[in-house]
Amino acid sequence: MELSSAPDGRRVALLTLGCARNEVDSEELAARLHADGWQVTTDGEGADVVVVNTCGFVEKAKQDSIQTLLAAADTGAKVVAAGCMAERYGRELADSLPEAQAVLSFDDYPDISARLNAVVAGEALDAHTPRDRRELLPLTPVKRRDAAVSLPGHGTPTRALAETDEHTPAHLRQVLRHRLDTGPVASLKLASGCDRRCAFCAIPAFRGAFVSRTPDELLAEAEWLAKTGVRELVLVSENSTSYGKDLGDPRALEKLLPQLAAIDGIVRVRASYLQPAETRPGLVEVIATTPGVAPYFDLSFQHSSEPVLRRMRRFGSTDRFLELLASARALAPEAGARSNFIVGFPGETRQDVAELVRFLTEARLDAIGVFDYSDEDGTEAAGLPGKVSAATVKRRYDKLSALADELCSQRAEERLGSTVEVLVDSVADGMVEGRAAHQAPEVDGSTTLVAPAGGGVDLAALRPGDLVRATVTATEGVDLVAVPDEMISAAPGAAR
Incomplete structure (x- = not known):
């Protein structure tokens, strides 16, 4: 599907893997490239350059990214790796994948057109040496917005694109986004990065510390999306419940949701990526009762056994999580709820699995994702003792996956007649x-x-x-x- 044209015929294909946050990042890259005269497409056929916005979250995602890069190389186009896997591995990825002409960092995004012009011209681009991006931002959250760090998906214009200055109200600035999908749903990126230190997760190291976008920026982009035909906004980030803490307003999300729902043309606003430990009663009430906001709780439980959660450096328990779900359903009986869970985390026992089964059986979740644990480079969990054997992990994964399918089907049946x-x-x-x-x-x-x-x-x-x-x-x-x-x-x- 071709989405823009250019007189000089330079054609770039943007292929996006992974999560909805990556999709927003790709649309920002598309806007930068379109503004500089590139044809932008999501089809690699006939492209001069194929940019693969990779995912580097878990091993399967990394393998999918590699396969997509190799397939792009087979088209004869120049191939560029961007996104999380590229940021995470940098030079190591470039050395191991000569089929890619360039491996870009998030720091290259503001100058993406110049980078691709260099690739087309046959110039060699040095890949970056990865750094822990948390160290690039101040420890104090309220000081982070002033730091000169590239934040993908935040719509920060290059000097060539900026038609207004930093003192211009957000609603008068150019929205730096070019839609790659014409459907009625679009993601709206609340923030980048994460300040949590979950033992199994490498994302903060390559996505950086938590930085919110301002409400004015988000409302301006949401209004622009509505004018393009978007009817549902899905709010995404690494941790949406932290939104506003670096803006001096930890209740900013509760205020933002009704404002987004009031935008002309928007009929549904959906919050996602909620941390249970940060999901406060006021936020539950706003999500459950605000007209135009979906009564939907995407809660990152990960497990329900207290000992496992502690080793994960997380908080909660079966009973506390059930109480959270009950509080939402007391306000909105038909509220939706989903979550993901990791089985086979180091130290997990049969008793821990039984506790997770108890939670799943009582929670009545609409959707359940089950993941088998595997060590991730650079995470605390990779060095933990008590590793569960691969055979046991697979057995537990199969058991929990089958249970999840059964329970979610039962939950769907509960909606008959509703x-x-x-x-x-x-x-x-x-x-x-x-x-x-x-x-x-x-x-x-x-x-x-x-x-x-x-x-x-x-x-x-x-x-x-x-x-x-x-x-x-x-x-x-x-x-x-x-x-x-x-x-x-x-x-x-x-x-x-």
Whole structure:
């Protein structure tokens, strides 16, 4: 899909792997390149340069990134590695992957066009030596915004792009983003980095310390997204519950959510990446009760056994987590909840697994992700004693994955007969697919809309971006089947 044109014909393909945060970063890169005259596409065919925005989170993600880079090289285009894996390994990746003409750091992003011009010209670019990016920012959170550090996805313009200065209100500045997807959903990046020290996680070392974007910046970008046809905003970061702590307002997210929901054209705002230990009662109330905000809790539990959580350098327990879920459902009985869990963490016992099973059985989560533990370079967990054997990890992973599938299917069945608000994502070949408020894009289930027996909403007239009220009539695993009852909000500008 081609998205922009240029008179000189330079063509760059941006391929994005990994999480929604990477997608925002790619759209910022696209804006920088488009402003400098590049054709920007998400299809590598015929491109002069293919930029792979890599993921470096876990081993499988790294292997996927390598395979994508190698496949890009087979097209005959110049290949550039960017993103988390490139930042994390730098020169080491460049030395081990000669198929890539360049390996870029986040620090290269403001000058991405110049870097790609050099690659096209056949110039050799030295790869960076990785550093712990937490050390590039002040320890004091409120001092970080003034630091001269590249923060991908924060929309900081280069001098060539800046048409206004730092004293210009955010709503009057140029939004540095070029959409690579024309769908009705877009991610909005609240912040970059993380100040937590989870033993299993390497992300803070290459993403850096936590830095929030200002509410004005976010509202300006959200309004711009709405004007491009976006109907649902998904708020992303490494830790959304920390939003605002470096702005002098630890309750900033509670204030921001209603403001985003009030933007003309936006029908749903979804918060994601919530840390249970930081999910305060006021935030629970805002998410559960604010019109236009999805009553949806993407909570990073990771485990529920207290001893395992302590070794992970996290907080909580089965009972505390169940109390948190109960507090949300007391305000919004149909609230959605999802989480990810790690099995086989060093020191995990059969009793720990039994405690996790107890939690999962009682939690009634809509979506559950299960990951088998593996050592990650540079993490504290890699050096912990009590490693669980690979065979035991696999056995526990298989057991928990099967349980998760069963429990999530049961939770979907509990929604039979209920009324849901479905945002239509796609209409193709007579199939209308969308998501209810408890279903986040890509990571959770979906809802298929089917024709009503008589009357109601005309299925053939529905378009992406429509928001309809529907009754759940069947389930297929975690997915729902529903009959549309009435149109709540039609997508603006859609031909009928």
